[in-house]
Amino acid sequence: MSDLLEELNPKQKEAVENTEGPCLVIAGAGSGKTKVLTYKIAYLLKEKNVKPWNVLAITFTNKAANEMKERTAKLIGENINDLWLGTFHSICVKILRKFIDRLGFDNSFAIFDTTDQKTLVKNCLKELNIDSKMFAEKSVLNEISNAKNEMLEPEQYNFKYADDYRKKIIGKVYTLYQRKLKENNAIDFDDIINFTIKILMENPDVLEYYSEKFKYILVDEYQDTNKSQFTLVTLLASKYGNITVVGDNDQGIYGFRGADITNILNFEKDFPGTQVIKLEQNYRCTGNILKAANAVIKHNENKYDKKLWTENEEGALPYVYCGEDEYAEANFIIEQINRLKREEYYKYSDFAVLYRMNSQSRAIEDKLRIEDIPYKIVGGLKFYERKEIKDAIAYLRLISNQSDNLSLERIINEPKRGVGKTSIDNIRELANQNDTSMYEIIKNADKYIPRIYSNTREFISTIEELKSLDVPVSELITETLNKTGYTQSLKNENTVEAESRIQNLEEFLTVAEEFEKESADKSLTEFLNGISLASDTDSLEDTDNVVTLMTLHSAKGLEYPTIFLVGLEEGIFPGYQSMDNPADIEEERRLFYVGITRAKQHLFMTFARRRTIFGSTSYNPPSRFLKEIPKDILEGYEDAMQEKSLADEFEDVALEWNYGRKHDAYSLKNKVKTYKADDNYLNENKVATFEAKDSYLKENKTSSTSSFGRTAESFLASLQAKKTNSTDISKYKVGQRVFHKKFGEGVITKLEPEDDDIKVDLDFEKAGHKRLMAKFAGLEILE
């Protein structure tokens, strides 16, 4: 085992050997981050004789956890079952399963996913008679989740925001939401970590136990931790302080989910005596790709400046391409795939197409299908979110935990048992009044309901029967689907869709069988916990020889010989939502950086002159990020820009147009307010811009009923106008009658050259006096 360290470069070696005390490893893309982590675990066990159960290694994804398990097992060549290696959530669930009774929950607690959460919030809003227009469940849930990320319990939240009208109401929802969770004996994702923290903080014996146990702690992707995760780690490391965190401040792309990049930036402060080690040698990308990546990330304010370097060859220059529209963009991708397959013997699985949002996949898919190129899409519809799977899970959840009202409501009339909305409302109401579960109400219907619903009675006896079965999970599923008539009712439908649902259920059965084979604890609760924490991307395998399509976010941690970064346009990437906040732009830039550094050999970056989004056409300028890469390390840049030049000339209009299209005056105003309130962001220009845009919008709003289509139209008109006018401004004279798309007919009263444009004063018959720029006015000359 002494050769363990010899496979590492000096920096990696330093990171591995440095076992005592806090250690921060800034690991650039492709610098062997996982290698350092796994070797460090191996080093601890083999060289330092640390017991495996004294080591805790935390990752964010199951995928990363599995990879780490495999690689560690290979290194130390024996079983690693005693090692605590898992995701934040799985580790916390493990702790909760043991100690959640300290918070008054039962150990068979359910974990509510996003859909459950939404339903629950909806119920709360209804119960509190809150206008769901003003308080959309989505935004309320978001707010609750944010509160949890900041580790504010309902009481603290209410206290903190006692004088904020809106938040006061949300606080009420939050309070009820938590109460309902408890009634359902359920917790949500955020609770998993927060409750663990709560138990540790309120129970010295538990804290003592775990902080003593975990003598060495390692955390992966530390830049993506949020406040709770930081707190958890801090608590667990409180006794020994041997904590190694690995991360890359340039790859933090989950800020919108509460990840707090300051965790990694402040690590040295938080853990005095920290050894900082930077891994800057990249083993993945070619020199030119790396240069592009470095050039881009340089534009971010950065505490841990690093400069990635590589011994790899320079390679091909990253290529820039501009297509007429998104289909041309797709065609380009296909051409390149075919070319590289032919010329450099690449396989389909060597290519990945990365985009900013899922909806961008459509055009590419269409073209790939036409060309018969096999592909797969990562993300999108998730297995566990399919209706039939959720139904099956709901049955299992109810069997495991009868307090789970949500699951009960989901399946009490699925398949149809003639239990309608009214009955369910009644039962829910009764459960509320009697402070018990809906299940209990139905089960003891004679005690609560004068008239007994015979069809619900049958439902209960089926569940009771299933509950009493002492069989493996897979068999329980089969029994459930049979006894409840679920499969039968699908068969009766006799449609293609129903057939595929049945197949999915069979797949689900396979998942259960797998679980029985692999898991030490084969209980139903364990199974349910497992699937609550599972996600599709975990099982992303590259065994199939197909092209991969996915969002940039999903691509994190992956690598491909050839990468296509598509849709590099202002408003798309960076997305329009980020354009007004410098911090958001930096996150977008990190995302771009992540995208670039996925590529091992070839990088293609594409954008389109024209693109259809949400049913209407937009003309977006090329992404500012492209311009941050020095032209001399790009191929095709000039051509692409020339292609784009027409639209590019109108950058301002295009930007404004995007803006008007996406933001209504209300949300804009709010933004201005937020900016004004927050001194850190206060910037006179910014506010002024907002206000200008605000009034621009108002103007537009009043002039058209559907600002959406109309704004697009008038933008197009102005584009069109520019085309003709730029050659023909000569026709503009004082006194000339003209027509304007929005203001109608009018007369030119004054002309004044400005830069390469002309300021035109006009008197309109209806709209009155206006001053417009000739370029954008789109005036039609009337003879």
Add this chain to the structure above:
DNA sequence: ACCGTCGCCATTTTT
């Protein structure tokens, strides 16, 4: 209780 239609809305999402 179920189905159709209308109108609204629109990132990213490790768990």
Add this chain to the structure above:
DNA sequence: TGGCGACGGT
């Protein structure tokens, strides 16, 4: 454009 929730008709 397309997916989803709200509403109203049978």
